Amino acid sequence: MDEQREDQPEFKPYHHPAAGWGAAKSVTQFLVRERELLAGPRAIVKMNHENGGFDCPGCAWPDDTKGLHLDICENGIKHVTWEMTRKRVGAEFFAAHTVSELDGWSDTALEAQGRLTEPLRYDEKTDRYVPISWDKVFQLVGDTLRGLDSPDQAAFYTSGRLGNEATFLYQLWAREFGTNNLPDCSNMCHEASGRALQAAIGTGKGTADIHDWEAADALFIMGVNAASNAPRMLTALAEAHRRGAQVVHINPLVEAGATRTIIPHDFARMATFRATPTSTLNLQPRIGGDLAFIRGWRKPCLRWRKPIPRRSTRTSSRPTRRVSRSTASSAKRRPGPFWSGSPGCPRPKSGLRRRSTATPTGRSSAGVSA
Numbered sequence: 001m002d003e004q005r006e007d008q009p010e011f012k013p014y015h016h017p018a019a020g021w022g023a024a025k026s027v028t029q030f031l032v033r034e035r036e037l038l039a040g041p042r043a044i045v046k047m048n049h050e051n052g053g054f055d056c057p058g059c060a061w062p063d064d065t066k067g068l069h070l071d072i073c074e075n076g077i078k079h080v081t082w083e084m085t086r087k088r089v090g091a092e093f094f095a096a097h098t099v100s101e102l103d104g105w106s107d108t109a110l111e112a113q114g115r116l117t118e119p120l121r122y123d124e125k126t127d128r129y130v131p132i133s134w135d136k137v138f139q140l141v142g143d144t145l146r147g148l149d150s151p152d153q154a155a156f157y158t159s160g161r162l163g164n165e166a167t168f169l170y171q172l173w174a175r176e177f178g179t180n181n182l183p184d185c186s187n188m189c190h191e192a193s194g195r196a197l198q199a200a201i202g203t204g205k206g207t208a209d210i211h212d213w214e215a216a217d218a219l220f221i222m223g224v225n226a227a228s229n230a231p232r233m234l235t236a237l238a239e240a241h242r243r244g245a246q247v248v249h250i251n252p253l254v255e256a257g258a259t260r261t262i263i264p265h266d267f268a269r270m271a272t273f274r275a276t277p278t279s280t281l282n283l284q285p286r287i288g289g290d291l292a293f294i295r296g297w298r299k300p301c302l303r304w305r306k307p308i309p310r311r312s313t314r315t316s317s318r319p320t321r322r323v324s325r326s327t328a329s330s331a332k333r334r335p336g337p338f339w340s341g342s343p344g345c346p347r348p349k350s351g352l353r354r355r356s357t358a359t360p361t362g363r364s365s366a367g368v369s370a
Helices: 020-034 039-044 074-083 091-096 107-111 134-146 164-177 185-201 210-215 233-242 267-272 290-304 325-333
Strands: 120-123 128-131 218-222 246-250 260-262 281-283 355-358 364-367
Touching (some): 020 074, 020 267, 218 233, 233 246
């Protein structure tokens, strides 16, 4: 069939601002093609609203807390429209296609077939999915779990698409069964980076939030195409540029999101076709040269930075450790690598900001935002 050959990726030069009217045109065409001209717009006006709305399934960019309306993007609208599709995939579809055949289809072609209508199980003899009743599903799951030597032999995987209520019941069932093997999609995707961060800075997650972005004097965006990976990030990048922050993109390819944008909910700029830059500098390391780049970048930052006084909750009779004048004066004489007026690693015009957060024990933890 030709389904698996449809919508093959192709490259076309794009010289317009990210988002803006190009995204609006693409969204309109998509809603027309999916025949969701009524339900689609109704869902759009409720997306990413703190009260009375729902989170967009497109990405994990945080929602605005100041009542921003139409905090949406092209990818998010397409995701929501796919959720509302009227297309259905029944037993006749799987009777006509083997699993081996479907394995060669693209994700887009598989998605375009529609939603499942009943439970299915894999039949090794025919290499097909065949329908199965819900009673048999529960019986099969129960027999399999009771047949294990230990509950810890089971793993209960969940996706970020599962709602809070269903997730609560799911983890409760797993723990009542006798195990806490509950890896989720974030756990599976970020296990390696989480362990490294835990060993390096004491937490397995990033320490910056959207408020740090709003206060940072410099943002360093590494290996991210904001227009595709997290399009709502374009709003934060445009606002950062307007307030005079430095926005540095580090990517072998200068993506559309690293040039300029027109934010859809900024009606005045949309109407006048006024784009806002989303970067002040684009650095293009060679592919595979990111580690060498970071090592070279951090060397002047660590060697010539001004020392930050350490805070301690414990009293000590020892005198406070001071930096010699010769070291301080030599640091002052070093020019900054990106902006003038800063010793070595740009400070205070740096996105590396100490953020003190009170903890229940009365101690403070420093966070880093970039």
